[in-house]
Amino acid sequence: MARKSLIQRDKKRYKLQQKYFFIRKLLKKKIRIVPSLNEKWKIHIKLQSLPRNSSSIRFHRRCFLTGRSRANYRDFGLSRHILLEMFYACLLPGVTRSSW
Missing domain, CATH: 4.10.830.10 (Ribosomal Protein S14/S29)
Structure with missing residues (x-):
């Protein structure tokens, strides 16, 4: 049986993932489309300013x-x-x- 705190942490990560999913998707799409390197850096900084736990990689089944x-x-x-x-x-x- 897993510790309750770890289960609650994953539930919180799942909620953050759902909240920021479309924002992350939009920023990643913009990075692929924009030809200018300076604009890519600006978009990358915006992407990095989002919470870490909102990334889908950090969520565990x-x-x-x-x-x-x-x-x-x-x-x-x-x-x-x-x-x-x-x-x-x-x-x-x-x-x-x-x-x-």
């Missing part, structure tokens, strides 16, 4: 049940530990155990 940030499966939203427990409890239909 977490397990829906445990809050674990590593070894998550995107399709299920669960960590590998929970998936394994569900598999052993026969809660996942169609999943077979590999053997060779």
Whole structure:
């Protein structure tokens, strides 16, 4: 189980990401279009003035049940530990155990 403070921090990052998404997208698009280097620097400074946690890279996917940030499966939203427990409890239909 992840610490509650880490889960709350990621929720805050997600909200910031949603808030500044279009602003970031617009500034990045302007950087690609503008031919002048000086204008690119000005736009880059504006981009750097946005909060760091508003970047989508800083957001971590977490397990829906445990809050674990590593070894998550995107399709299920669960960590590998929970998936394994569900598999052993026969809660996942169609999943077979590999053997060779």
